[in-house]
Amino acid sequence: xxxxxxxxxxxxxxxxxxxxxxxxxxxxxxxxxxxxxxxxxxxxxxxxxxxxxxxxxxxxxxxxxxxxxxxxxxxxxxxxxxxxxxxxxxxxxxxxxxxxxxxxxxxxxxxxxxxxxxxxxxxxxxxxxxxxxxxxxxxxxxxxxxxxxxxxxxxxxxxxxxxxxxxxxxxxxxxxxxxxxxxxxxxxxxxxxxxxxxxxxxxxxxxxxxxxxxxxxxxxxxxxxxxxxxxxxxxxxxxxxxxxxxxxxxxxxxxxxxxxxxxxxxxxxxxxxxxxxxxxxxxxxxxxxxxxxxxxxxxxxxxxxxxxxxxxxxxxxxxxxxxxxxxxxxxxxxxxxxxxxxxxxxxxxxxxxxxxxxxxxxxxxxxxxxxxxxxxxxxxxxxxxxxxxxxxxxxxxxxxxxxxxxxxxxxxxxxxxxxxxxxxxxxxx
Numbered sequence: 001x002x003x004x005x006x007x008x009x010x011x012x013x014x015x016x017x018x019x020x021x022x023x024x025x026x027x028x029x030x031x032x033x034x035x036x037x038x039x040x041x042x043x044x045x046x047x048x049x050x051x052x053x054x055x056x057x058x059x060x061x062x063x064x065x066x067x068x069x070x071x072x073x074x075x076x077x078x079x080x081x082x083x084x085x086x087x088x089x090x091x092x093x094x095x096x097x098x099x100x101x102x103x104x105x106x107x108x109x110x111x112x113x114x115x116x117x118x119x120x121x122x123x124x125x126x127x128x129x130x131x132x133x134x135x136x137x138x139x140x141x142x143x144x145x146x147x148x149x150x151x152x153x154x155x156x157x158x159x160x161x162x163x164x165x166x167x168x169x170x171x172x173x174x175x176x177x178x179x180x181x182x183x184x185x186x187x188x189x190x191x192x193x194x195x196x197x198x199x200x201x202x203x204x205x206x207x208x209x210x211x212x213x214x215x216x217x218x219x220x221x222x223x224x225x226x227x228x229x230x231x232x233x234x235x236x237x238x239x240x241x242x243x244x245x246x247x248x249x250x251x252x253x254x255x256x257x258x259x260x261x262x263x264x265x266x267x268x269x270x271x272x273x274x275x276x277x278x279x280x281x282x283x284x285x286x287x288x289x290x291x292x293x294x295x296x297x298x299x300x301x302x303x304x305x306x307x308x309x310x311x312x313x314x315x316x317x318x319x320x321x322x323x324x325x326x327x328x329x330x331x332x333x334x335x336x337x338x339x340x341x342x343x344x345x346x347x348x349x350x351x352x353x354x355x356x357x358x359x360x361x362x363x364x365x366x367x368x369x370x371x372x373x374x375x376x377x378x379x380x381x382x383x384x385x386x387x388x389x390x391x392x393x394x395x396x397x398x399x400x401x402x403x404x405x406x407x408x409x410x411x412x413x414x415x416x417x418x419x420x421x422x423x424x425x426x427x428x429x
Contacts (some may be wrong), residue, residue: 035166037084038191040182045084047101052108055095056085059312060111062092065140067118067197070125071190075274077268082128083177088194089115093384098192099132100180103173106133113137118201120156120193122224130229138224140217142197145204148213148220160196162204168192189311211371216411220376223409234329241281249329253321254286256330261317277301279316285318338381349388356387358423366419378416382406394424 006250018255031372038360048053059066071084085097085105085419099105117136119125121143129135146154153159157168172189208214233239244251259282268275281301293315297303302311341347345353363383368376391398399420403413 007012026148028163032161032165032167035160035168035192036196038094038195040093042187042191045093045187046097049102050119052102052105052318054118055097055110056090056108058092059087059089059095059108062089065118065195065198065201066112067201068125068134068136068196069119069190069193070128071177072128072282073176073178075272077172077178078271080128082125082132083132085129085132086184086190086191086194088197090198093342094191094194096187100178104133107132107337115142118142118197119195120159126224127229135145136225139203140201141221141222141224142200142204144220144224144376145201145208145217147376148217148372149204149207149211149370156193159204160200163207164196164199166196184424200262212269219411221411241279241284245283246286249288249326250321250324250333251286252330252332253324253328255282256287257317257321258282258314260283261313265313285314290315290318317429339384345388354426355390355424356384357381359387359420360425362419362423363416370415372427378403378408378412383420384409387424390424394421395419399424 039371045052046055055230066087066089069086070082071086073083074080077083082099085099087097088094097105097108112417114137118140119136120141122139122141126135142156142159143154146159149189151159151162153162157170159165160168169189169192172186175186177186182190205214208217235256237256240259243255246255258277262273262277262282266276269276278301283301284299284301285296286300288295290299290429293308293311296315296318297306297311301383302314306314337354340348342353342356345356358381363374363378367377370377382403386402391402395423396417399417400413403416403420
């Protein structure tokens with residue numbers, strides 16, 4: 001569409017039912033326009049160093065923010081690597097880059113250093129972008145901006161439709177992006193994902209400024225851009241679906257052995273672990289503790305489609321767990337730092353439970369007043385930690401220090417401190 005940019009620019013906040021309540025913005029009622037084709041057509045996929053060098057030069061010479069997106073093959077391949085990177089910048093147009101053929105994009109990342117990157121749900125894409133050498137120093141997250149501005153639906157399609165009045169085709173979001181060559185309809189979809197991202201950013205910036213929240217958003221974006229990569233998850237096998245059924249330590253050991261065996265196989269084959277063995281089958285084997293391959297084959301998930309060799313490797317994992325000493329068995333609960341689960345507070349510390357109840361009520365009311373989700377106002381974990389171990393002397397200064405120590409941004413501290421001072425000062429009923 002040649003007029004998409006101009007049309008979007010004409011209305012900084014065009015509402016079609018998904019804008020923040022009482023936003024005072026435009027009340028346009030036109031039917032949303034399907035966005036069917038990128039403005040300059042579908043660009044060729046960049047798959048060699050020569051073409052990549054041209055793209056780097058073009059984007060370095062471009063102007064304004066750069067829209068960035070990445071497609072992964074979740075559910076098909078092992079891990080969360082990027083299989084396509086999409087970019088768009090004024091003066092450079094749209095680029096589609098194959099990070100399998102061009103696995104090192106650090107030169108592109110360097111060329112865009114200092115440029116504001118516009119992403120939707122940035123924390124989802126940043127890990128796979130960092131793996132190929134791309135990390136922003138400045139960013140604007142349109143999903144997070146939508147949350148702070150009070151939009152009830154913050155998916156990219158919903159935001160583009162409610163703010164800009166265009167409909168994005170979303171039929172290819174869950175396809176196997178490791179497929180080569182990528183079909184043309186998928187490439188069109190990928191290019192359209194960055195087509196209006198900068199337009200959306202500009203409209204949301206105006207809306208945040210109108211609501212007095214722009215500085216809050218900037219602090220959130222800076223926190224995302226400067227955050228270190230997350231630590232590897234401890235005991236990831238404990239996240240196996242259905243784990244709540246597994247109570248005995250020997251059974252937990254079976255889950256651990258099967259999970260770790262599955263993970264090694266999935267990594268070697270480069271397939272999603274769920275395609276190797278389902279979580280339900282792991283839990284089934286843990287509960288049954290099968291004595292041999294024949295008993296294992298009778299369980300759900302280990303039926304006729306599983307070959308003899310595969311059954312033997314799964315039974316070997318079960319046998320390893322059964323042979324562990326008591327000292328080697330995992331503990332029932334995952335060791336955690338910080339306060340206990342809130343449901344246990346009333347018994348362990350009634351005063352802390354009263355503080356938490358008051359704090360939650362206060363934070364909920366403030367979030368409603370500010371028209372944003374509670375978890376974006378302040379994380380529930382931060383509230384729990386401050387309520388479980390409050391400052392010795394409760395006042396604005398001590399609560400400010402506690403919130404800051406737990407990573408709250410200055411705007412969050414300013415908004416939440418009065419609520420927590422009141423909650424922490426309340427006497428136990």
